[in-house]
Amino acid sequence: MDQEQQEQEQQEVQQQEEVQNQPTLNQKQFKIVKYVIANTPFGQANLVIKDLCKLINGLNPDDPQVLSELKEHNEEHLAVVKGQGLKVVISTLNSNEDFYVDQKNSKTLKVNHEQLTIVSVDDVELPKDPQLDALRDELDKQLDLYLKNNFNEQLSGFYVLYQGDASDFTIYVGITAKNLQLNNYYVGDWISKWEITNKDIKGKYQIQAHYYEEGNIQLLNKHDVVKPIQLKLQDPKKEAQSIVEIIDALETEHLKGLEQIYGQFNNIFFKAMRRQLPVTQSKIDWSTNVAKLVGNLKL
Amino acid sequence: MESKEKILASLNILKRLPPTQMQKNVSAIANLIPDQAEELYQRIDKPLSLKTDDQGQAFIQSEFNRDGDSYRSPNDNRYYPELQDALFPSEQLRKLEIKANIVFAEYLKLYYEGGHSNCYFWDQDNGFASAWLVRKDVTGAKNVKEGSWSSINVIDVRREDKKWKYKLTTSVVLDMKLEEKFVGSFDLAGSLVKTKEETVIIPDKVDIDLFHLEKIGSLIEEQESQIRSNLDTLYVGKTKDVVFATRYFQGEKQYQQQRQALAGEFKQKYN
Numbered sequence: 001m002d003q004e005q006q007e008q009e010q011q012e013v014q015q016q017e018e019v020q021n022q023p024t025l026n027q028k029q030f031k032i033v034k035y036v037i038a039n040t041p042f043g044q045a046n047l048v049i050k051d052l053c054k055l056i057n058g059l060n061p062d063d064p065q066v067l068s069e070l071k072e073h074n075e076e077h078l079a080v081v082k083g084q085g086l087k088v089v090i091s092t093l094n095s096n097e098d099f100y101v102d103q104k105n106s107k108t109l110k111v112n113h114e115q116l117t118i119v120s121v122d123d124v125e126l127p128k129d130p131q132l133d134a135l136r137d138e139l140d141k142q143l144d145l146y147l148k149n150n151f152n153e154q155l156s157g158f159y160v161l162y163q164g165d166a167s168d169f170t171i172y173v174g175i176t177a178k179n180l181q182l183n184n185y186y187v188g189d190w191i192s193k194w195e196i197t198n199k200d201i202k203g204k205y206q207i208q209a210h211y212y213e214e215g216n217i218q219l220l221n222k223h224d225v226v227k228p229i230q231l232k233l234q235d236p237k238k239e240a241q242s243i244v245e246i247i248d249a250l251e252t253e254h255l256k257g258l259e260q261i262y263g264q265f266n267n268i269f270f271k272a273m274r275r276q277l278p279v280t281q282s283k284i285d286w287s288t289n290v291a292k293l294v295g296n297l298k299l
Numbered sequence: 300m301e302s303k304e305k306i307l308a309s310l311n312i313l314k315r316l317p318p319t320q321m322q323k324n325v326s327a328i329a330n331l332i333p334d335q336a337e338e339l340y341q342r343i344d345k346p347l348s349l350k351t352d353d354q355g356q357a358f359i360q361s362e363f364n365r366d367g368d369s370y371r372s373p374n375d376n377r378y379y380p381e382l383q384d385a386l387f388p389s390e391q392l393r394k395l396e397i398k399a400n401i402v403f404a405e406y407l408k409l410y411y412e413g414g415h416s417n418c419y420f421w422d423q424d425n426g427f428a429s430a431w432l433v434r435k436d437v438t439g440a441k442n443v444k445e446g447s448w449s450s451i452n453v454i455d456v457r458r459e460d461k462k463w464k465y466k467l468t469t470s471v472v473l474d475m476k477l478e479e480k481f482v483g484s485f486d487l488a489g490s491l492v493k494t495k496e497e498t499v500i501i502p503d504k505v506d507i508d509l510f511h512l513e514k515i516g517s518l519i520e521e522q523e524s525q526i527r528s529n530l531d532t533l534y535v536g537k538t539k540d541v542v543f544a545t546r547y548f549q550g551e552k553q554y555q556q557q558r559q560a561l562a563g564e565f566k567q568k569y570n
Contacts, residue, residue, distance in 0.1 A: 029331065032327045032328075032331055036316065036327065039316050039317055039320070039324075040315050044315050047311070048311075048312055051309075051311050051312045052308075052312065054304060055309065055312075055331045150546060150547055151546055151547070152544055152545055177545035179545045186537060188541030188545050189545070190542065190545040207542055209539075210541075211489075211533065211538060212315065214492055215470075215489055215490045215491040215492050216313075216315070216489045217318070217487070217488070217489030217490070217491070217533065217537070218488060218538075219486070219487050219542070220317065220486045221482060221483060221484065221485050221542075222483050223484070224483065252548070254481060254482065255543075255546060257479060257480075257481030257482035258482055258485075258539075258542065259539075259543075260479075260482075261442065261477060261479055261485055262535060264442070265530075265531070265534075266535070268440050269443065269446060269475060270530055270531070272437045272440050273435055273446070274410055274411055274448060274527050275409075275411070276524065276527060277524075278410060279409075280409075284409065284516070284517070286512075286517045286520075289402070289405060289516075290516065293398075293401050293402050293405055294402060295509065297398060297401070299394040299397060299398075
């Protein structure tokens with residue numbers, strides 16, 4: 001008898017646990033939440049999540065499924081996280097399950113994705129290549145200077161990581177600047193990601209702007225670039241300088257292109273859409289016009 | 300959660316999602332709140348599309364001439380696909396609708412020099428409402444892969460004693476996809492909304508239909524022109540400012556900082 005009772009109790013506990021561990025979202029809802037968070041401009045994810053919780057019964061901002069999408073959103077947008085004396089840019093590159101790797105300082109970090117803060121730091125041993133370490137350290141200095149001169153300090157940052165060894169390597173550089181003006185209803189997000197090998201440097205731009213005071217206007221600019229380079233890892237300072245010079249030149253070229261396109265808007269695009277005034281250069285005389293067109297229309 | 304709050308939360312989410320995917324966005328949110336889906340679809344501005352009726356005439360498909368999954372052509376006043384017990388404007392209003400389409404087509408010629416326009420009317424207590432719509436595509440312009448302008452003018456007309464009250468809401472929806480060698484793909488899209496109200500006393504010996512058309516036409520002309528002027532500062536200017544405030548041209552950052560220092564605006568740095 002006792003054994004039967006025990007088994008029954010065990011079954012009930014198991015069932016209760018299963019109910020508690022049921023995700024709050026069904027498959028369709030989860031897909032929608034995923035889509036919404038992924039497509040929200042950076043800086044607005046927390047607000048969007050709050051609104052999603054108003055639409056889905058029982059959903060809370062700290063739901064594990066929601067948090068996992070927020071994590072992905074932050075990584076895709078190169079979020080800048082601060083805390084414990086560090087400032088780190090997170091991405092899919094240095095992400096590892098529930099922590100991030102700070103290669104330069106040999107640390108692992110845990111992050112609060114809602115607050116964008118570093119909550120704890122731990123030491124870790126990582127494989128190192130002395131030549132790549134040297135180049136990375138020089139790149140770090142050059143990029144710091146580069147960002148100070150060309151970017152808005154407001155939530156801007158960069159990462160430098162490498163993979164491989166001196167014979168076969170890839171250096172990853174990510175640069176980002178976030179212009180968050182939620183009180184004025186606009187946000188901007190500059191992201192450029194670079195992959196450097198011993199023969200070329202590849203860049204990927206992802207620039208976004210969102211203005212939503214009297215509507216919803218968004219700019220999305222994507223571009224891939226590549227430039228050959230020769231890296232011998234013999235003079236880290238000089239090579240770091242030339243890498244950053246190339247990045248600078250490419251980004252400047254990109255900005256100039258953007259300015260040109262913006263300059264064309266009024267003349268080419270808007271004129272082709274709607275004139276400011278008719279060819280007569282004066283507004284329509286409505287009473288004359290209406291009378292002429294339909295004044296005598298018998299229906 | 301109250302129905303009104305759900306709609307508000309939905310609209311808040313939608314104004315943050317990419318306008319180029321408006322259809323998908325609305326469909327996704329509507330799936331979360333099926334009871335409010337219909338109302339949500341009516342509140343959203345998206346680029347207008349065209350349909351062809353049996354006479355081979357194109358007409359704009361919109362929320363304002365939709366009933367279920369069918370759309371009414373203003374040319375022959377029929378629904379496509381055919382629909383039982385569909386909504387039609389009253390006989391008198393239908394006459395006004397026909398006149399409005401003629402008048403608005405002239406406006407389209409003068410300001411748009413191309414494109415497509417339609418007006419749809421529906422009855423209301425003490426008046427009527429109507430939507431005056433424009434769809435214009437940009438083709439053949441340098442660097443433009445696709446470009447479209449959609450105007451959605453919704454006007455509510457009510458009679459109060461001897462006065463008539465006109466309330467106009469104008470939404471302009473733009474969708475532009477550009478491609479350029481040094482810039483890559485450049486997508487700029489979205490909508491701007493403006494509203495205006497006016498109350499007038501209509502003189503006695505006047506053709507009321509013609510009076511309404513004149514009033515509505517001039518209100519639309521005024522408001523569309525304002526939005527057209529704002530395009531430069533808002534659509535273009537704001538997004539440009541936002542981007543160029545993240546990454547500066549060389550030397551510009553120092554120049555800006557010097558200006559701020561000279562103007563004594565140290566505070567800006569610490570905001």
